[in-house]
Amino acid sequence: MSLKLYGVNLSPYVRKVRVILAEKGLDYEHEPLMPFAFSDEYVAKHPLKKIPLLEADGRPIPDSSAIATYLEGLAPTPALYPANPYERARAVWLEEFADDGVAGGAGPVFQENLLAKVFFNRESDAERVAKAQNETLPPLFDYLEGQLGDQDYLLPSGFSIADVAVGSQLVNLKHGHGEVDAARWPKVAAWVERVHGRPSFKGLIEEEQAGIKAAG
Ligand SMILES: N[C@@H](CCC(=O)N[C@@H](CS)C(=O)NCC(=O)O)C(=O)O
Known part of the structure; x- marks a missing residue:
């Protein structure tokens, strides 16, 4: 089985897939x-013109969630989608919460505070950052704080795709010098440290930080 992943490492969706591959111990080629x-050839495989795309023995799988589903079937252990139907539905929901919700807050902070300055050579839009930090993210952090309760991870069954997906978006917040206020959301702040401290995340974060340093 050959796996080839397309997409630059600072994309939270590419990182999500790379964390899954690391958690499952799968080797892959990275483009x-x-x-x-x-290219036209890429668009033929991913008509929404986005990254990531995975090729499994040359067969294209666009979209991080579709790729995650594939990898779960390919390498069922460690499981990232719980077997229990309700837990599994919660995992899929929190994956969507990350990809469609947290991304809307972490993305602007990352784009304005990191990409604008380091990669696009333009001033950051402070108003956009303030809106993300003060309006978009707080209710999402409130929700996550409630989800965590006394758990180490977002689902009671343990580490799952929910942690991978939300954790991946929050790496971009970190790259953009945003943070989770530990005084206001102590459980979320501790959970971020726990998730980002896992070997699967830690290695990628260090690799990305080295790339950012070299670029800036
Ligand atoms: N739902 C998609 C989202 C992927 C996505 O938005 N990728 C961004 C990079 S972080 C992208 O390729 N954007 C290009 C564009 O929108 O033109 C997934 O989970 O794969």
Whole structure:
């Protein structure tokens, strides 16, 4: 089985897939494709013109959630989607909460405080950052604080795709010098440290930080 992943490592969706691959101990080739000016050949495989895309023995799988589903079937242990139907539905919901919700807060902070300055050579839009930090993210952190209760991870069954997906978006917040206020959301702040401290995340974060340092 050959696996080839397309997409640059600072994308939270590419990172989500790389964390899954690391958690499952799967080897893969990585093509750090930038999400601009896609070739016709790429668009034929991913008509939404986004990264990531995985090729499994040359067969294309677009979208991080579709890729996650594939990898779970390919390498069922350690399981990242719980077997219990309700827990599994919660895992899929929290994956969506990350990809469609947390991304809307962490993304602007990352784009304005990191990409604008380091990669695009323009001033950051402070108003956009303030809106993300003060309006978009707080209710999402409130929700996560409630989800965690006394648990180490977002689901009672343990580490899952929910932690991978939300944790991956919050790496971009960190890269953009945003943070989870530990005084206001102590459980979320501790959970972020726990998730980002796992070997699967830690290695990637260090690799990305080295790349950012070299670029800036
Ligand atoms: N739902 C998609 C989202 C992927 C996505 O938005 N990727 C961004 C990079 S972080 C992208 O390729 N953007 C290019 C564009 O929107 O033109 C997934 O989970 O794979």
